[in-house]
Amino acid sequence: MNKKLKLTLVTALTIIALLIVAMPSFAQASPIQAEVDRNNLTTDESLVLTITVQGIGSNVAQPEIPYLDGLNIVGSSMASQINIVNGNTSASTVYQYRLQPARPGDVKIDPITVVIDGQTFSSDPILIHIEQGSGAAQSQNLGAAAPAADPNHSVEVSTELNGQDLFVEAVVDNATPYQGEAIDYTFRFYQAVNLFRDPNYQPPSFTSFWTDGEPFQTDYTVEAGGRTYRVSEVHHTIIPTANGTVVIEPTVLNIPGSLFEGDQVLQTQPVEVNVQAWPQGAPSDFKGAVGKYNISAKVDATETKVNEPVTLEVVLSGEGNINTAGDPVWTEGDEWRSFEEQANTTSSKQDGKIVGQKVYERLLIPTREGQLTIPEISYSYFDPETAVYETISTGALTVNVLPGAPTTTALGSSAAPIQPEMNSDIRHIKLAPEKSASTTPLTSQTWFWLLWLVPLGLVVGQAVVKRRQNYWANNGDKAKHKKAANNARKCLQEAAKNGQDSYQSAMQIFNQYLEDKLNQSVTGLRRAEIAQLLTDNGIDAALVTDVQQFLETCEHGRFAPTAPDMDETHILAYTGTLIDKLETQFR
Amino acid sequence: MKKTLIYTTLFIGLGLILGLLAVQPSFAQENEMQVANALYENGRFAEAAQAYEQLVAQGAHDSAVYYNLGNAYFRQGDIGQAIVNYQRAAQLSPRDADIQANLAMARAQAVDQLPTTSSSPLENFASATRQYLTLNEMAIFALGLWFLFGLVWLVYRQMENGRGKEMLQYVLILSGLFMVIATFSLGSRIYVENNRQQAVVIAAVVDVSAGPSADTITEFELHSGAEIELLEQRGDWVRLALPGGQVQGWIPAEAVAIYSVDSF
Numbered sequence: 001m002n003k004k005l006k007l008t009l010v011t012a013l014t015i016i017a018l019l020i021v022a023m024p025s026f027a028q029a030s031p032i033q034a035e036v037d038r039n040n041l042t043t044d045e046s047l048v049l050t051i052t053v054q055g056i057g058s059n060v061a062q063p064e065i066p067y068l069d070g071l072n073i074v075g076s077s078m079a080s081q082i083n084i085v086n087g088n089t090s091a092s093t094v095y096q097y098r099l100q101p102a103r104p105g106d107v108k109i110d111p112i113t114v115v116i117d118g119q120t121f122s123s124d125p126i127l128i129h130i131e132q133g134s135g136a137a138q139s140q141n142l143g144a145a146a147p148a149a150d151p152n153h154s155v156e157v158s159t160e161l162n163g164q165d166l167f168v169e170a171v172v173d174n175a176t177p178y179q180g181e182a183i184d185y186t187f188r189f190y191q192a193v194n195l196f197r198d199p200n201y202q203p204p205s206f207t208s209f210w211t212d213g214e215p216f217q218t219d220y221t222v223e224a225g226g227r228t229y230r231v232s233e234v235h236h237t238i239i240p241t242a243n244g245t246v247v248i249e250p251t252v253l254n255i256p257g258s259l260f261e262g263d264q265v266l267q268t269q270p271v272e273v274n275v276q277a278w279p280q281g282a283p284s285d286f287k288g289a290v291g292k293y294n295i296s297a298k299v300d301a302t303e304t305k306v307n308e309p310v311t312l313e314v315v316l317s318g319e320g321n322i323n324t325a326g327d328p329v330w331t332e333g334d335e336w337r338s339f340e341e342q343a344n345t346t347s348s349k350q351d352g353k354i355v356g357q358k359v360y361e362r363l364l365i366p367t368r369e370g371q372l373t374i375p376e377i378s379y380s381y382f383d384p385e386t387a388v389y390e391t392i393s394t395g396a397l398t399v400n401v402l403p404g405a406p407t408t409t410a411l412g413s414s415a416a417p418i419q420p421e422m423n424s425d426i427r428h429i430k431l432a433p434e435k436s437a438s439t440t441p442l443t444s445q446t447w448f449w450l451l452w453l454v455p456l457g458l459v460v461g462q463a464v465v466k467r468r469q470n471y472w473a474n475n476g477d478k479a480k481h482k483k484a485a486n487n488a489r490k491c492l493q494e495a496a497k498n499g500q501d502s503y504q505s506a507m508q509i510f511n512q513y514l515e516d517k518l519n520q521s522v523t524g525l526r527r528a529e530i531a532q533l534l535t536d537n538g539i540d541a542a543l544v545t546d547v548q549q550f551l552e553t554c555e556h557g558r559f560a561p562t563a564p565d566m567d568e569t570h571i572l573a574y575t576g577t578l579i580d581k582l583e584t585q586f587r
Numbered sequence: 588m589k590k591t592l593i594y595t596t597l598f599i600g601l602g603l604i605l606g607l608l609a610v611q612p613s614f615a616q617e618n619e620m621q622v623a624n625a626l627y628e629n630g631r632f633a634e635a636a637q638a639y640e641q642l643v644a645q646g647a648h649d650s651a652v653y654y655n656l657g658n659a660y661f662r663q664g665d666i667g668q669a670i671v672n673y674q675r676a677a678q679l680s681p682r683d684a685d686i687q688a689n690l691a692m693a694r695a696q697a698v699d700q701l702p703t704t705s706s707s708p709l710e711n712f713a714s715a716t717r718q719y720l721t722l723n724e725m726a727i728f729a730l731g732l733w734f735l736f737g738l739v740w741l742v743y744r745q746m747e748n749g750r751g752k753e754m755l756q757y758v759l760i761l762s763g764l765f766m767v768i769a770t771f772s773l774g775s776r777i778y779v780e781n782n783r784q785q786a787v788v789i790a791a792v793v794d795v796s797a798g799p800s801a802d803t804i805t806e807f808e809l810h811s812g813a814e815i816e817l818l819e820q821r822g823d824w825v826r827l828a829l830p831g832g833q834v835q836g837w838i839p840a841e842a843v844a845i846y847s848v849d850s851f
Contacts, residue, residue, distance in 0.1 A: 055833045309700075363700060426692050427685040429627055429658050430651035432617055434680055442726040443777055451730060455737025462741055 031055065032063065032114045034123035043101045044133030051095040051123070053114050063095060066110040070130065071099040096348055104132040163225040165193045170251050170268035173352065178276045179243045180290035180321050181384040182212065184352040185236040187251045187268065190229040197256040201234065204249035209238040212323055212354055213347070237354055239321050243277035278382055283391055285329050289381035291320015295328065297377060297394035305402045309365045314377055314394060317357035322347050327360070331375040337365040366401040373398050477519050484516035485583045492576050502568045503557030506575040510550070513579055517586055527551050538587040550578055620652065627655065632662040650679035654686050661693055667789035667811035669693045674787070674846040681718055697812030702830045713779035716772055725776055729769040736766045784817040786843040795836035799824035806836050817845065
């Protein structure tokens with residue numbers, strides 16, 4: 001193969017190999033992102049850290065928050081969402097943490113890590129500048145260092161607090177809520193002495209209530225009865241699920257004892273809540289939403305074609321029981337075929353109230369051309385502040401629908417599935433079995449892979465044969481030496497077949513054998529000289545003597561009138577025997 | 588020249604053997620199929636489906652049987668089972684236009700309109716080859732090109748320098764390129780089919796949970812006909828991924844059917 005061909009082959013194979021290697025490794029964006037709503041704040045303010053992780057479910061671990069020096073976590077929430085945009089499905093989980101500064105200065109949030117499918121990913125670090133605020137900062141470390149005194153704290157001290165070392169109480173911010181109205185259940189732990197171990201907090205089961213999210217905790221100090229109390233508050237947002245009088249069981253605080261005294265159990269008084277029923281006259285589409293809500297809708301395209309979908313996004317947002325509020329009622333029409341998707345709900349707590357939004361995405365496929373209207377979507381909720389039912393709506397949307405493209409039936413693009421014809425039926429059954437190929441994959445058969453070795457074996461075999469041929473062609477003496485015996489035997493067989501003069505033939509064949517082996521001519525040499533050559537080449541004396549006798553016999557047979565020692569019929573066979581013996585001794 | 592003749596004969600012989608092995612004769616149960624077809628024609632779709640299922644149980648892994656079975660399920664409104672059987676038929680006869688048309692029709696009826704493409708270029712490539720060739724056809728094609736490349740190589744090495752050998756250089760390069768492409772295609776298809784288990788939801792509605800237990804939270808719902816990928820099985824539960832691989836969850840194994848022909 002010339003150099004040009006080699007170069008061409010190597011280049012082509014390299015390009016293919018690079019393509020194969022490069023295909024699966026398309027760059028991907030980091031699946032975790034962390035951001036804060038503000039980078040500059042005072043110790044009186046708080047910030048929200050939002051961590052967005054691509055993917056949901058069991059293959060995604062919860063992100064690992066590093067130690068936050070100078071920031072305390074005072075609240076958290078989590079939401080997941082699934083988006084189908086332009087046919088691509090994506091999912092993400094959003095974690096939100098409300099962070100309270102503990103001191104002024106520059107604070108760095110180290111990279112947050114998350115494990116997805118066994119692989120660890122990190123976000124970028126975040127820098128935050130905190131300045132001293134006008135009031136004292138709240139502390140969150142329950143049971144740790146004593147929080148700063150807070151003379152301006154607005155919480156009223158319990159009237160039952162009369163100088164005890166430890167005291168607990170539980171209150172709700174609204175004892176007469178409406179069914180579905182979120183209220184705040186607050187547990188307070190007053191502590192004037194240090195504890196050896198952290199107390200064990202056992203909240204009530206909140207029967208007849210729906211608890212929304214995880215409880216959050218705040219700490220502060222108050223002065224009462226001449227003593228300074230550190231107060232730890234735990235807030236639960238609860239939503240009554242039925243009307244009537246409901247009693248919330250006591251919250252229990254188990255304080256482990258020391259070496260000299262036993263455990264101490266503190267418990268709050270039961271809290272009675274009178275849940276009001278919704279008033280009469282609820283709209284027909286009212287599904288239990290209580291609070292204050294807004295609704296909006298938009299489509300991702302105002303112009304499309306018949307059978308080409310548009311995505312209608314409806315956002316229900318506001319303050320209230322967003323997680324348990326019912327879904328809007330969709331108005332179906334003949335002009336659209338619709339496919340519903342899972343709603344994405346996000347919520348958080350602000351000032352003890354639940355705020356959030358539900359995003360509904362609905363795939364709408366127009367069935368005819370023209371100016372088609374997406375009907376308005378109405379939604380009813382009950383406002384507990386005014387005790388009035390409110391109905392809100394999105395307003396109708398108009399989409400200009402053009403005639404559709406012809407239905408694809410050819411097996412063209414690999415990515416585009418065949419679109420079925422509208423209003424058509426499936427094709428009819430087949431009458432007879434097809435001559436289908438075997439369902440057993442050839443690739444699972446051992447013999448199939450062994451067949452791949454056949455061309456390789458033939459190519460290698462041919463190369464070996466050709467190399468040997470070249471070697472013998474370039475080394476004629478060695479070739480003669482190696483093939484001397486075989487050539488002699490062939491000649492002996494020919495001579496025996498042709499009935500030639502046996503003595504002469506034997507003599508000629510033997511001499512030729514010796515010439516090939518010794519790589520020199522023996523014609524004209526005397527028997528003694530031949531004997532010496534054989535001895536020099538490692539032939540033992542007895543065999544050299546046999547050779548001398550053989551040569552003498554042949555000469556006698558050829559030229560002497562009397563019969564030699566050996567019969568003419570045996571001389572050729574004896575020649576072969578002699579050559580075999582020599583062959584074993586030649587160096 | 589004598590050696591070349593021997594090699595050619597040897598290669599052609601091997602090719603014939605391969606071809607004969609790959610295209611085995613189909614089953615000879617046409618009578619049973621006629622009975623099932625008659626039930627279908629008379630609108631007795633449930634009984635027809637049962638008859639086709641019996642044919643499959645008897646070893647009739649035939650594209651026409653799966654296609655007819657898909658039709659019988661489609662007529663009963665069971666979109667999940669219809670898609671499963673159309674997919675099985677398409678695996679055996681990927682170029683059959685009737686199968687592709689009915690599969691598209693069944694997909695259009697599914698509640699969950701999920702994308703059919705993956706985020707992995709390798710998977711999309713394997714999926715594209717699946718529309719034109721069966722795995723066995725690809726295997727024979729790749730092996731045939733490998734034999735052809737070997738044959739051309741042997742002839743090239745035997746030839747004396749001259750115009751003929753020069754021309755053969757280009758044949759050698761072309762056959763080598765095609766051989767590499769065909770082998771890569773076969774490799775990617777084997778990789779995807781061995782590592783990606785495609786399935787279809789056959790339950791009317793199934794809750795997709797965060798873990799392999801009914802006690803874990805429900806993340807979303809899937810409906811009959813949703814085409815998914817199975818990632819693993821634990822007991823009576825399977826972990827699935829929607830196209831794209833990002834959305835994953837657990838559902839009971841009985842709610843899905845794998846449509847790979849050699850997997851059932």
